[in-house]
Amino acid sequence: MEKKNFVTLVAGVIGGLLFSLGMCMCLLPEWNMFNIGVGFGTVGAVILLITAVVNWKMSGKKLPKLNAKTVGKVLYGLFATIVFGVGMSLVMAFEGMMLIGILVGIVGIVLLLFLIPMCFGFKKKEN
Numbered sequence: 071m072e073k074k075n076f077v078t079l080v081a082g083v084i085g086g087l088l089f090s091l092g093m094c095m096c097l098l099p100e101w102n103m104f105n106i107g108v109g110f111g112t113v114g115a116v117i118l119l120i121t122a123v124v125n126w127k128m129s130g131k132k133l134p135k136l137n138a139k140t141v142g143k144v145l146y147g148l149f150a151t152i153v154f155g156v157g158m159s160l161v162m163a164f165e166g167m168m169l170i171g172i173l174v175g176i177v178g179i180v181l182l183l184f185l186i187p188m189c190f191g192f193k194k195k196e197n
Contacts, residue, residue, distance in 0.1 A: 074128050075190060081121040089114025090158070098162060147185055154178025 071079075088110050095107025134140050157175025160167040 071186075071190070071193075074125065078121055078125040079186075081124075082118060085114045085117030085121055087114070088117060094158075094162065143185070143188055146188070147182070150178055150181035150185065152178075153181055 092107045092109065092111025092114055095101055095103040095110060097107075101107075154175055155178070157171045157173070157178050160171025160174060162171075164171070
C-alpha cells in the first residue's frame with residue numbers, strides 16, 4: 071500500500087467515524103444531542119469529501135470508467151456498509167440484541183476490509 075493510500079484510509083476512517091457518530095447523535099432521541107450530531111455529521115461528510123478530492127488529485131487519475139466491475143465494487147461496498155449499519159442499529163436501538171449486533175457489525179467490518187484488495191489489489195515488493 072502506498073503512503074497516499076494509507077493517508078486516505080486514515081482520513082476516511084476519521085471522516086466516517088465523525089459522520090456515523092453524528093448520525094447516531096441525530097437519530098437516537100435518548101442521547102438528546104441532535105444539534106451537536108448535525109455538526110459532527112457535517113464535519114465528517116466534509117472530511118470525507120475533501121479526502122476523496124485530495125486522493126483523486128494526488129493520484130492524477132481521471133474519473134473511473136462505468137463498467138460491470140466498477141458497478142460490482144460499488145454494490146459490494148453498499149452491501150457491506152448496510153451489513154455494518156444493521157449491526158450498529160441492533161446494538162443501539164434494539165434491547166437484547168447487543169451480542170447479535172456486535173457479531174453482525176464485525177461481519178460488516180470484515181466485508182468492508184475486503185474492499186481494499188478488491189479496489190487496489192496486492193503489490194509485490196520490488197527490491
